[in-house]
Amino acid sequence: MTDWTLFEVFVRSKHGLNHKHVGSVHAADAAMALENARELYTRRSEGVSLWVVPSALITASSPDEKEPLFDPSDDKVYRHATFYELPKDVGHM
Amino acid sequence: MKQNQALFEYLLRLGDSNMILGQRLCEWIGQAPALEEEMALGNLALDLIGQARSWLEYAARVEDAGHSADELAFTRDERAYRNLLLVEQANGNFADTLARQYLFDQYHYHLLGALSSSTDAQVAAIAAKGLKEVTYHLRRSSAWIKRLGDGTAESHAKMQQAIDEIWTYSGEMFIADEVDRVLAAAGIGADLDPLQRLWEADVQALLAEATLTCPPLEQYMQRGSKQGLHTEQLGFLLAEMQFLPRAYPGASW
Amino acid sequence: MYAQLVDTGVKRLKTLEEMSPQERDFQQKIDAEIKIEPKNWMPEGYRRTLIRQISQHAHSEIVGMLPEKNWLTRAPNFKRKLQLLAKIQDEGGHGLYLYSAMETLGADREEEIAKLHSGEVKYSSIFNYPTLNWADMGTVGWLVDGAAIVNQVVLQRTSYAPYSRAMIRICKEESFHQRQGYQILLHLMQHGNEAQKAMVQDSINRFWWPALMMFGPHDSDSPNSAQSMAWKIKRMSNDDLRQRFIDQTVPQLELLGCTAPDPALKWNAERGHYDFGEIDWSEFYDVVKGNGPCNRDRLRTRRRAIEEGSWVREAASAYAAKQQQNNAAA
Numbered sequence: 001m002t003d004w005t006l007f008e009v010f011v012r013s014k015h016g017l018n019h020k021h022v023g024s025v026h027a028a029d030a031a032m033a034l035e036n037a038r039e040l041y042t043r044r045s046e047g048v049s050l051w052v053v054p055s056a057l058i059t060a061s062s063p064d065e066k067e068p069l070f071d072p073s074d075d076k077v078y079r080h081a082t083f084y085e086l087p088k089d090v091g092h093m
Numbered sequence: 094m095k096q097n098q099a100l101f102e103y104l105l106r107l108g109d110s111n112m113i114l115g116q117r118l119c120e121w122i123g124q125a126p127a128l129e130e131e132m133a134l135g136n137l138a139l140d141l142i143g144q145a146r147s148w149l150e151y152a153a154r155v156e157d158a159g160h161s162a163d164e165l166a167f168t169r170d171e172r173a174y175r176n177l178l179l180v181e182q183a184n185g186n187f188a189d190t191l192a193r194q195y196l197f198d199q200y201h202y203h204l205l206g207a208l209s210s211s212t213d214a215q216v217a218a219i220a221a222k223g224l225k226e227v228t229y230h231l232r233r234s235s236a237w238i239k240r241l242g243d244g245t246a247e248s249h250a251k252m253q254q255a256i257d258e259i260w261t262y263s264g265e266m267f268i269a270d271e272v273d274r275v276l277a278a279a280g281i282g283a284d285l286d287p288l289q290r291l292w293e294a295d296v297q298a299l300l301a302e303a304t305l306t307c308p309p310l311e312q313y314m315q316r317g318s319k320q321g322l323h324t325e326q327l328g329f330l331l332a333e334m335q336f337l338p339r340a341y342p343g344a345s346w
Numbered sequence: 347m348y349a350q351l352v353d354t355g356v357k358r359l360k361t362l363e364e365m366s367p368q369e370r371d372f373q374q375k376i377d378a379e380i381k382i383e384p385k386n387w388m389p390e391g392y393r394r395t396l397i398r399q400i401s402q403h404a405h406s407e408i409v410g411m412l413p414e415k416n417w418l419t420r421a422p423n424f425k426r427k428l429q430l431l432a433k434i435q436d437e438g439g440h441g442l443y444l445y446s447a448m449e450t451l452g453a454d455r456e457e458e459i460a461k462l463h464s465g466e467v468k469y470s471s472i473f474n475y476p477t478l479n480w481a482d483m484g485t486v487g488w489l490v491d492g493a494a495i496v497n498q499v500v501l502q503r504t505s506y507a508p509y510s511r512a513m514i515r516i517c518k519e520e521s522f523h524q525r526q527g528y529q530i531l532l533h534l535m536q537h538g539n540e541a542q543k544a545m546v547q548d549s550i551n552r553f554w555w556p557a558l559m560m561f562g563p564h565d566s567d568s569p570n571s572a573q574s575m576a577w578k579i580k581r582m583s584n585d586d587l588r589q590r591f592i593d594q595t596v597p598q599l600e601l602l603g604c605t606a607p608d609p610a611l612k613w614n615a616e617r618g619h620y621d622f623g624e625i626d627w628s629e630f631y632d633v634v635k636g637n638g639p640c641n642r643d644r645l646r647t648r649r650r651a652i653e654e655g656s657w658v659r660e661a662a663s664a665y666a667a668k669q670q671q672n673n674a675a676a
Contacts, residue, residue, distance in 0.1 A: 040442055119418050
């Protein structure tokens, strides 16, 4: 029996928002994956746009690399606006 | 024929075809060829039964005899039912169901397109809302006809056989009677001649793309539903669908 | 529950000292309520148990469509037909969400479904009971979905993140299911004739005990529970969940004006809970073993759907391959 491909599904819930991962579907091809995703993940008007991507094509970071990848940004407080204290007189900036 | 009486008949035809096809699709639930297909068939049936309700609610108002849409759907007997013979045909295998669905969707799409500009505001509104749903139905069933027609040798043979067998029920939708003529003249109903030409061109093109042979357009077509003359299939379907209201007359559910 | 007897393969919990450093690190994460994502290291037993539990849960959703489908084509009016169809379809969707979560663990959906069809993996015992009258559509929504919801609400906090996310989505969507069922019954009791009211009581009589069995054996007879609790795959014990369900259901039963087929059922002010009679566990194990009224029918239906659909799925794959070739050639 020929296996269908596993596709990951991303839904944009409203105009202006990012697509967000919601789950997966099986389908013979991308066109069918879009239809299957529509039937499964937008039954309650959850979406205005869909992406489907073959699961095998996704490259994910490894949890083992969490520290070298993400911890270095923890101490870069100067990237956040709240780091910069200004006198009240400056007003909103 | 009075226009109102014609409109009532016309609305029954629209409502009944949706209802009966929706009922047939319900029979698939739990038994679709893939789990993803369960979802698709469910959405399709929800759309069709929802449209049936809209048409029959309007029919009940036009009839003005104190019937509800529920009574029209769940207590009318076979001879009073006005759905196309096409939609009452049994599900068969998935190719049979898809052949029935595609031939209906292609007609339904053009029909609702025409009715969206009906001079009857209510007809136009229901049609416009339904057209969005049916545009998607047509897209899906067309895709499946191509997949099965141009898939494996086995699926091709099954799809061809399904088209050949259901074909004789496809012509009835374009055989106009007095109801059609009265309403088309008033701009309320659809003119069936241009609809038929659109349908034939689309069906021929799609079947060709699906590597299937289109049966002859001039083949003899079964007819009768507009007078309530059905195939033997409908009686059993109604016996099941109407069981509760008939077994417990007047009961509220 | 929807996964009643999940074997963890572990009869005794390891202490932190007995664990390997990886295991200890894992367990400490769980203890700190840090969710496990698919790519995190996990003990093989955790993975295996989760696959088993999530697949049983998913199978239950899919098989659970069948008893309701039994009345779908006989639903008495537009409103009930549309509601029931939407509910059954949701169950299919929930099965798919769960299979999707299961596949993040490296399990294959078709292989797991093959295990269901061979009888190796079970689904909830409740779906082996027949639906014999229209009121059963109400009772299934009220008692069966109600029991499932009690469990699923707790499972939203389960330690495996994709499972937890699926549960959150499912709980949100299922909120209408129980109301839909209860409303069917309430309507029959308030506006129905004597025959319709009798249907309701008959239906409750048949589904009451099987619904209580959904929570699985007593804690004392659940050797796998301790490990599942330690892994936070399970978050409340069978007996606690069952008690919670009964406590919230009895007032609803009284509001219907119906009774439960349990003479021992009564409020215990001292405990602050309802007391209830002993479940017939021999019936439970019989049904789990395959001797329920509908076990054979349910599996036959599911097997046939997948077998008879194989030519359809193959055709879709063949068509997709042809299209890809044509695109490459063009």
